[in-house]
């Protein structure tokens with residue numbers, strides 16, 4: 606097995622089972638290691654530490670797969686890891702109301718760089734690293750065998766691939782072509798999901814549990830759903846008896862799906878869509894003195910690097926101030942951030958700042974996170990990214 610040697614003192618994170626080794630921690634490596642190959646990671650004095658795959662072109666030079674010296678990275682290894690990950694979702698598989706959920710959550714499932722989502726009888730795979738690229742055909746075959754799904758589609762069009770020197774690749778990997786759209790069920794609600802062209806792998810599965818919590822406040826309510834995408838929160842709100850839901854999104858394609866989803870669920874067509882930049886639309890609605898009982902803010906990731914934290918903070922503060930100003934006294938703000946770099950503590954401070962600017966008092970009623978199919982590995986806190994609050998705003 607080719608080997609890399611760490612610099613003295615750089616073994617601590619490996620002992621703590623953090624799965625990443627940054628290029629700056631590596632003292633030297635054997636000549637001629639193929640990018641994407643499996644390597645042994647050794648302490649500076651040669652003691653064996655762990656095994657993973659290498660990409661010398663990435664700042665994350667090695668992603669660790671095992672800390673057990675006798676565990677070889679061969680087909681059985683991948684099959685074991687996949688079966689484990691899938692087993693962790695047994696309770697979701699057994700659910701009669703849900704057939705769309707994440708099967709593999711990358712590092713957090715011991716499978717760095719690999720995302721697999723299940724949409725009814727179809728799988729969608731995202732390969733984020735060169736290491737996973739090497740094993741992709743095998744992984745596709747194993748996944749279809751284990752799950753009995755009809756086909757596996759690849760959506761490797763995430764920006765992070767560029768850090769690995771990889772181009773985007775989308776298309777059928779194995780089995781049959783998924784229908785356009787795939788029809789799925791989430792907590793008893795039906796959704797049309799475009800797995801070939803939708804965002805990420807087609808749907809924001811991480812918000813499943815949170816949609817149910819928000820729905821508890823939507824009976825009889827006038828709801829404003831900003832950054833609505835295809836209306837995930839809106840369908841739950843209407844099913845819970847909302848009077849009407851106004852949706853804001855910059856994507857016309859996403860907004861068009863809201864009507865499809867409303868019809869699928871045989872819900873009253875009490876939806877309005879406003880296409881545009883939510884920052885501007887929220888401001889306009891506020892200035893037009895429109896007010897709501899529930900405001901949902903689920904923006905895209907604002908902070909991709911520490912350098913962007915300041916701008917991201919200002920963005921979150923601005924929309925949260927507007928969201929509060931758009932609420933009637935006693936209204937409910939459901940506010941989220943999926944920027945991993947903004948932790949829950951910072952997010953709470955930002956929302957507090959927004960409440961001061963809005964001249965409103967808020968009380969956190971629920972603290973929310975990502976669903977159980979997006980677990981957080983204790984040794985890899987980076988796997989926690991989604992946080993949210995439900996705030997009663999006076």
Ligand code: SAH
Pocket residue numbers: 804808809812832833834835836837838853854855856859881882883884903904905
């Ligand atoms: N709440 C949604 C997911 C939201 S994802 C759900 O439950 O499915 C974030 C959404 O914000 C995307 O649909 C994206 O098109 C939209 N978006 C991104 N930037 C925006 C902007 N400046 N104004 C309005 N919408 C925006």
